[in-house]
Amino acid sequence: MCTSHAQEPCEAAQAGAGRRSFLRATALLGAAATASAALPSASAEAAAAQATSAAWRPDTAGHRFTLAVMPDTQYLFDGPSIDKAPVEASLRYLLEHGGEKSRNAENIVFLSHLGDLTQNGAAAEFAAIGEAFELLDRRGVGYSVLAGNHDVKSSTTDQRGSTPYLDTFGPRRFRGKSSFGGASPDGYNTFHLFRAAGREWMVLALDWRLSDQGHAWAKEVLAAHPTTPVVLTTHELVVEDDSLSAYGQQLWDRLIHGHDQIFLTLNGHYWPAGRATRKNAAGHDVHLHLTNYQNRYFGGAAMIRLYRFDLDRNVIDVETVSPWILGRAAKGLNELERQEIELSGDADRFSVDIDFADRFSGFAPVPARPARPASKVLVRDTAAYWRFDGHADGTAVSGTVRDLSGRGNDLTLVTVGGGTLGWSSDHHPDQPGHGSLEFRGFKSPLKGAYLRTVDGAPLNSATFEDGYTLEAFYRLPADWDPAHHAWSGLVSRTGTGGAAGRTGDDPDEPLATLSLSNDREPQWAMRPLNQEGIATNWGQETPLETWWHLAVVNDGTHTTLYVEGCPVVRNPKAKAVGITSVGLPWLLGGYEYGGKIDQILHGRLGDVRIVARALPVSSFMNH
Incomplete structure (x- = not known):
């Protein structure tokens, strides 16, 4: 510091630097006795002994x-x-x-x-x-x-x-x-x-x-x-x-x-x-x-x-x-x-x-994770796997989207109000397939396009009594508006509780839906085989313009919702076995109420996989 120095006068800049008033830390003083127990001891000898015995070995990986x-x-x-x-x-x-x-x-x-x-x-x-x-x-x-x-x-x-x-x-x-x-x-x-x-x-x-x-x-x-x-x-x-x-x-x-x-x-x-x-x-x-x-x-x-x-x-x-x-x-x-x-x-x-x-990307860029072939994602008991890579950005989806599990759960396009569905190369950085679907849903008047499993697909009647894992990647755009886009389904099963004879709660709700609330909270709401009413798992608000991975895991007894591989707090403790079915299709990007399409996703949907057993986090698609 440039104070008075025999070799050099103080610099003018210091004269104008000014001083800040002292800060009082009286709140800390009240806890001084407590704080001192976790900080260096008052005795220099004791502190030196502790320092000598404790290993200085920093964690280089955390x-x-x-x-x-x-x-x-x-x-x-x-x-x-x-x-x-x-x-x-x-x-x-x-x-x-x-x-x-x-x-x-x-x-x-x-x-x-x-x-x-x-x-x-x-x-x-x-x-x-x-x-x-x-x-x-x-x-x-x-x-x-x-x-x-x-x-x-x-x-x-x-x-x-x-x-x-x-x-x-x-x-x-x-x-x-x-x-x-x-x-x-x-x-x-x-x-x-x-x-x-x-x-x-x-x-x-x-x-x-x-x-x-x-x-x-x-x-x-x-x-x-x-x-x-x-x-x-x-x-x-x-x-x-x-x-x-x-x-x-x-x-x-x-x-x-x-x-x-x-x-x-x-x-x-x-x-x-x-x-x-x-x-x-x-x-x-x-x-x-x-x-x-x-x-x-x-x-x-x-x-x-x-x-x-x-x-x-x-x-x-x-x-x-x-x-x-x-x-x-x-x-x-x-x-x-x-x-x-x-x-x-x-x-x-x-x-x-x-x-x-x-x-650090300018001098030490993190290499993008390469795409993984479908064969690496088809784990044992995979019931359905859909991915959307290999298409030019912005081109419209047409024809059939194949189920890569080979089990015949192919998807067909449904349009509403002249809406369209497009391909995109945008994807979650840890997604196996480097592509997604761009949904352009709008609530009122209802407009957009979504996908449904073909009639007779094995998935339509599956009830998953032994457990299941449902995964999906999604991203919501900056113009996502709860007034027009809330409660759209990422993945849902059609058919109502009333049609299945389950009249507890709202009988017009679908049998299962992984949806996004008006606060962009992921919600898994479904009727287990052993319950009359609806069992619901809730995640936290997920920001816009960010890719997210969701996983719903049922081990045959209980269901847990994961966001980015992390379990959420609102996972019900009640026993939940399987998913009720009336043999109707599953939807990607669509949500039905009362047996009719009610809302269409506004955002991008990446790889979707359904496995007929509970998977550990280490086996999720983002790992």
Whole structure:
């Protein structure tokens, strides 16, 4: 950070940076005794013993992991006033929370220090912080450091030669670490590789000031790892919200803007914390974050940022905590510690939405899953299988759609009000067949087209007493309107409860229907052989313009509805055996009420399969 420095006056930009008022965390204090039990212990010896015994073994396959960030610690290592306890508390936190076997597992995979480790760059200061980082060295924890303007002569670039920083945190320290990728010839720039969420990631740690040689080296590293997403760390880049410093702009122009792999940058140097977002040359967002707390109590107390990546939710949740203060909570905190125990302002606790697959698609596209032949989908006891690939987009469906199970459950076209049914190549990414049917149903006046099984098809009379699995893929368009499109059936069995002598509930309802409610909730409503009334399974609202997979599974006793392979909450507990039949056809895209067509699907329907037994989730078509 640019405070008064013997080598360099404070930069004008800092004078205007301003300070944010302290945040009070009194709610946390009320639970301090409880919190301290799950966080670093008050005793340094006990914490060290726990850290030594717990295995630091990050989960490299799971879709959630944490990158820890430690900004400017310079005031803790300032000449005669050296206090390494806060840094050691933060490092022990990583050890206690990092491994998958830890009772407090965060799955912390890496730590990045953002520079200004020390105040004066003196050998004694570096000896102290170097000793603190031995906590990580002894356990093989992956981490990176870089030089800030207080660690080296600030008027120099990475070509400055030997310094106490380089003696302490040069490449020799990292050789042999599994995450260490290499260093520039001068030793001041390094790159580190770690595995998380089943792929390789890079932290590119750059010096306070890159020389031309440094820029060339960084570009060579990126070129050598063309499919690896990169977090770039450096001491100076963002100066305040939505603004880069002059050097930060240069770094953006010369390196970041043209390299799509760099999706996140982290820097310290200035305060208060801030964020910026810029579009790179590929048109993708790059998130640029400033984090620095040296202006706060106890020089920031070695606060750490936790970047929690969640690739299932496509988000990075960010939190800022002080393990040193948290660890002291059981003993009682002073007034200033109570204000710093955890920061909750917009710049310190926030979420970043990133569709990781889409963001990385320009340099590391996820290969599309290839189509699978019908023979791979025809599992034992398949009663019917229909798929809709192999046709030109937009062309109209005509003639017969064959049942690929070979059991004769072919489909014929039914049009209403002059409606049409079209072929589409759009499909669920995990669908066996790469095609779908595009239904264009409308409620009033009723218009559209749907498919029905031929008269005499074996499926028409099947009752599935021993169980069944019905699967379908579907996607609703942006113009789907509940006033005109609700309660259309994806797959349904015709014939009414009244016709079957089952008068419980509404006797005009069909014998079975997998439909979509006005809130786009999938519903399986049917009359089992052992019930007078209707048994219903309900799913949750499914968003538009998204492909979904549904599966209804009956094991001969109970029925479970799955959305994307996940069981829904509203699955009835009552015993349900088979599906009542009066020998009438099944419909795709149509729904009958009172024995007459009442609604037609508005959306796309992909592969549909019916199996005469219960299948495990691992055997669903989307697996």
